[in-house]
Amino acid sequence: MPRRSSGRVTLQHIADSVGVTKITVSRALREPHLVSEDLRLRIEEAAAALGYIPNRQAGALASGRSQSVALLIPSLSNAVFSEIQRGIEEGLSAAGYQVLIGHTGYSLLEEERLIDTYLSYGVDAMILPGTRHTDQARRLLTRSGIPLVETLELTDTPLDINVGLDQSAAAVALTEAFLERGYRRIGFMGARLDHRAQLRLAGWKRRMKQAGLSCERCLTTPRPSSYRLGGDMLASMLERWADLDGVFCNNDDLAAGALFECQRRHLDVPGQLGLAGFNGLDITEATTPTLATVVTPRRRIGDLIARKLQARLQGAPLVPCREDVGFEVVCRGSL
Amino acid sequence: MPRRSSGRVTLQHIADSVGVTKITVSRALREPHLVSEDLRLRIEEAAAALGYIPNRQAGALASGRSQSVALLIPSLSNAVFSEIQRGIEEGLSAAGYQVLIGHTGYSLLEEERLIDTYLSYGVDAMILPGTRHTDQARRLLTRSGIPLVETLELTDTPLDINVGLDQSAAAVALTEAFLERGYRRIGFMGARLDHRAQLRLAGWKRRMKQAGLSCERCLTTPRPSSYRLGGDMLASMLERWADLDGVFCNNDDLAAGALFECQRRHLDVPGQLGLAGFNGLDITEATTPTLATVVTPRRRIGDLIARKLQARLQGAPLVPCREDVGFEVVCRGSL
DNA sequence: TGAACCAAAGTTACCGGTAACATAAAAGCT
DNA sequence: AGCTTTTATGTTACCGGTAACTTTGGTTCA
Numbered sequence: 001m002p003r004r005s006s007g008r009v010t011l012q013h014i015a016d017s018v019g020v021t022k023i024t025v026s027r028a029l030r031e032p033h034l035v036s037e038d039l040r041l042r043i044e045e046a047a048a049a050l051g052y053i054p055n056r057q058a059g060a061l062a063s064g065r066s067q068s069v070a071l072l073i074p075s076l077s078n079a080v081f082s083e084i085q086r087g088i089e090e091g092l093s094a095a096g097y098q099v100l101i102g103h104t105g106y107s108l109l110e111e112e113r114l115i116d117t118y119l120s121y122g123v124d125a126m127i128l129p130g131t132r133h134t135d136q137a138r139r140l141l142t143r144s145g146i147p148l149v150e151t152l153e154l155t156d157t158p159l160d161i162n163v164g165l166d167q168s169a170a171a172v173a174l175t176e177a178f179l180e181r182g183y184r185r186i187g188f189m190g191a192r193l194d195h196r197a198q199l200r201l202a203g204w205k206r207r208m209k210q211a212g213l214s215c216e217r218c219l220t221t222p223r224p225s226s227y228r229l230g231g232d233m234l235a236s237m238l239e240r241w242a243d244l245d246g247v248f249c250n251n252d253d254l255a256a257g258a259l260f261e262c263q264r265r266h267l268d269v270p271g272q273l274g275l276a277g278f279n280g281l282d283i284t285e286a287t288t289p290t291l292a293t294v295v296t297p298r299r300r301i302g303d304l305i306a307r308k309l310q311a312r313l314q315g316a317p318l319v320p321c322r323e324d325v326g327f328e329v330v331c332r333g334s335l
Numbered sequence: 336m337p338r339r340s341s342g343r344v345t346l347q348h349i350a351d352s353v354g355v356t357k358i359t360v361s362r363a364l365r366e367p368h369l370v371s372e373d374l375r376l377r378i379e380e381a382a383a384a385l386g387y388i389p390n391r392q393a394g395a396l397a398s399g400r401s402q403s404v405a406l407l408i409p410s411l412s413n414a415v416f417s418e419i420q421r422g423i424e425e426g427l428s429a430a431g432y433q434v435l436i437g438h439t440g441y442s443l444l445e446e447e448r449l450i451d452t453y454l455s456y457g458v459d460a461m462i463l464p465g466t467r468h469t470d471q472a473r474r475l476l477t478r479s480g481i482p483l484v485e486t487l488e489l490t491d492t493p494l495d496i497n498v499g500l501d502q503s504a505a506a507v508a509l510t511e512a513f514l515e516r517g518y519r520r521i522g523f524m525g526a527r528l529d530h531r532a533q534l535r536l537a538g539w540k541r542r543m544k545q546a547g548l549s550c551e552r553c554l555t556t557p558r559p560s561s562y563r564l565g566g567d568m569l570a571s572m573l574e575r576w577a578d579l580d581g582v583f584c585n586n587d588d589l590a591a592g593a594l595f596e597c598q599r600r601h602l603d604v605p606g607q608l609g610l611a612g613f614n615g616l617d618i619t620e621a622t623t624p625t626l627a628t629v630v631t632p633r634r635r636i637g638d639l640i641a642r643k644l645q646a647r648l649q650g651a652p653l654v655p656c657r658e659d660v661g662f663e664v665v666c667r668g669s670l
Numbered sequence: 671t672g673a674a675c676c677a678a679a680g681t682t683a684c685c686g687g688t689a690a691c692a693t694a695a696a697a698g699c700t
Numbered sequence: 701a702g703c704t705t706t707t708a709t710g711t712t713a714c715c716g717g718t719a720a721c722t723t724t725g726g727t728t729c730a
Contacts, residue, residue: 010716021680026718036678051478056455057392057401058716061685066392076436077417085411098452101411101436117433120391143386227621256621263598263623286562286591288598345686356710361688371708393686396715 009050017046029054060122068098069125069309070118074106074194075224080279080298081129084151087302088127088309095310097124104129106194112137119144125309131155131162132195147312149305153196154322161308162322163301167196170294170327171203174276175248177292177331179211183246183274187217189233189258190250191225197250200278204248217241225250230257231264238265246274246335252281255291259334275334289333297325344385352381364389395457403433404460404644405453409441409529410559415614415633416464419486422637423462423644430645432459439464441529447472454479460644466490466497467530482647484640488531489657496643497657498636502531505629505662506538509611510583512627512666514546518581518609522552524568524593525585526560532585535613539583552576560585565592566599573600581609581670587616590626594669610669624668632660 011022018025020039028035028043035043060066069092073081089099102118104111112134118126119140125147131154133141141148141159148160153167178186188204190197205215219237223229230253237244249255255277262269269275269289277284280295304323312318346357353360355374363370363378370378395401404427408416424434437453439446447469453461454475460482466489468476476483476494483495488502513521523539525532540550554572558564565588572579584590590612597604604610604624612619615630639658647653 008716012716022716023681023718024679027679030718034678039678051474053451053475054455055396055457055716057396057457058685059718061390061392061396061687062716062718064685064718075417076411076420077414079412082410082412098456116388120389121433122390122392139386140388226617228617231621256618260621260623283562283591286566286595288595343686347686357686358688358711359709362709365688369708374708390686393715394688396717397686397688399688399715 008055009052010055011052013050014043014046014052017050018042066122066124067096068100068121068123069127070100070102070114070121070123071127072102072104072111072114072118072129074104074129076101076103079281080296083298084302084305087299087304088306089302091303091306091310095313097313106192108132108134108137112140115140119146125149125313127151127305127309130195131158131164147309147318149309151301151305153199154324156322158320158322160318160320161305161312162320163304163308163325164323165296165325165327167199168203168206170278170296170329171200171248172207173327173329174278174292174294175204175207177329177335178246178248178274178276179207181270181274181331181335183335184213185217185241185243186213186246186248186274187219187237187241187244188215188248188250189230189237189254190218190220191223191229191233191254193220193222193250200250217244220250225253227253227257227260230254230259231261232257234258234261244273247276249275249277252277252279252284252291252293255293255334256283256287259287259289259291269334276331280328280330284330284332287334291333292329292331292335295328295330297327301325343390344387345390346387348385349378349381349387352385353377401457401459402431403435403456403458404462405435405437405449405456405458406462407437407439407446407449407453407464409439409464411436411438414616415631418633419637419640422634422639423641424637426638426641426645430648432648441527443467443469443472447475450475454481460484460648462486462640462644465530466493466499482644482653484644486636486640488534489659491657493655493657495653495655496640496647497655498639498643498660499658500631500660500662502534503538503541505613505631505664506535506583507542508662508664509613509627509629510539510542512664512670513581513583513609513611514542516605516609516666516670518670519548520552520576520578521548521581521583521609522554522572522576522579523550523583523585524565524572524589525553525555526558526564526568526589528555528557528585535585552579555585560588562588562592562595565589565594566596567592569593569596579608582611584610584612587612587614587619587626587628590628590669591618591622594622594624594626604669611666615663615665619665619667622669626668627664627666627670630663630665632662636660 011025014025015022025043028040032040102114115137127149131150150162151164153164208215219233255275258275267273276292278294280293284291284293346360349360350357360378363375367375437449450472462484466485485497486499488499543550554568590610593610602608611627613629615628619626619628
């Protein structure tokens, strides 16, 4: 296997073509003010003419900074993250960082594997979904010494920066909305229960118990959530608990699926059955009727993460912090 | 700014602790069969005990191979890609490759920028959405000499590997389905027309003209597609062309949004208006009625890309090739 | 006029690995 | 036994950049 000495243009090539040393070229490209106007122009010209592409691996190796940040998300198909990501990316790319995306498939073990991988890529910071990690993951993260962000949920013991919302309180508030409207035999439907989902389930249970109501009408599954699944689960629930008068769906996809199933059965929503989802995705405003949900300020989460992280990357000290971005219960047509 | 000589464990540390040179450690970890059993075990033990994390930048720099592949997608929120990606990732991660995801935001210029970035990361291959690129992008790609994949659409002049389907023919076939069912005043609705969408529009037009029907009932917008937008656009179209009897929606999101709008207006689908989407996402099987669509074999595309790419990465020569994965028109309840 | 300073380049060493070749000891073969 | 092979390890150089320090020559200013 021969070395790839291929056609790749290096700093040295530019240096030779201009008649200087490579460090001068490096400076001209990174810190132009340190190089004389005339020379700088000749170097830039030569770089363009030769088609120079910097080698970030070499740069990162030499400088100890990779100018990249890892963003771990549970699943690419989880729409909740696309807006968060947009905020992060806009903020960080302006500061010259590249965002590397990995997805954990909702598995803490896979998260651990990814942490290892991205550390070996030398990322300068890492953004994680959630606040629960394997012991080994915690060890790796702590040892690495890089800035960290845990997001979506809140914790009392953040590793570093924590930006999220109280999932459980949000679930309580949404359950409250059911109660205010007179629903009593309210069920809960959840798929692929990650920690956030479990917190929401706990919130629903808490509020139901507090109201002296039964929590038995609860159906969960480890399968990934989808529209179809929402419909199937609703069917099961109606069969099992014929007196059901409302369903708290763990997320908007399930809620939409449940709504479609109601339409199929000519079951009036919200008259015969109240429905609500969680997250506030686009679809909740589009269906007929529109879907009640808890809107999470995802874009703001992304922006906030970018801001906080930049400060840390620029040397702000590690002071574990916790930012509650809040939530908003939106009661649309389905309640 | 001090060098990050921090606590990071290197091959040398392991070597010192075991009493060998670092190349032996390197070998023990990468090519275990070349190192004696006893020594190998001691090295592995030391590596684990010290918490060694390899530095891929250094490895890539020295070997000229980064064991990573860039996957460019138009948008993270585009569900069409999540399955394609799953196939790619499963195939390539088994072969030890890391998939780096970037998103172009449907912009060829942004794609060009990303190509530059990922080349500077030294990726060993690149997977691109579509077959159209800026001149500069083509130049960069060709010069890089790495294996390339262009996907989703087909071209007669692939850069390297081309895996996709004939978008225009698929649109013709779907239009055909409208015609067979007696629809005549069929409109077309499209948002954020990337090249694939334009090809579909062209297919619709072709078939309509061939049938001697009008193509005037066509509404497009550069805005990103969403459920809401589908509803809004349908409203505009109904206002403008009161006699509309069917709408070919450029994708499933728009189709679902249009369906929701019909429900709001108590407009019977498919009785008063026929609807169809494109891609075959989960939602098309969930709505009431279910949505007609063209199902694209996304998972197969992903698998095929992984297979073809692996061959190239293992040294198969560059022989431009074109793989047509086909499509399937599925007429569900909305037609 | 000469010490102090600054701007603009250059020298050297090093980041943490891997390739390619070299060596030493053990094993196989006639 | 002596020669070739094989196996297990080491030596050296290099990948393509950057940090830190040094050199050179011109300015500033008392």
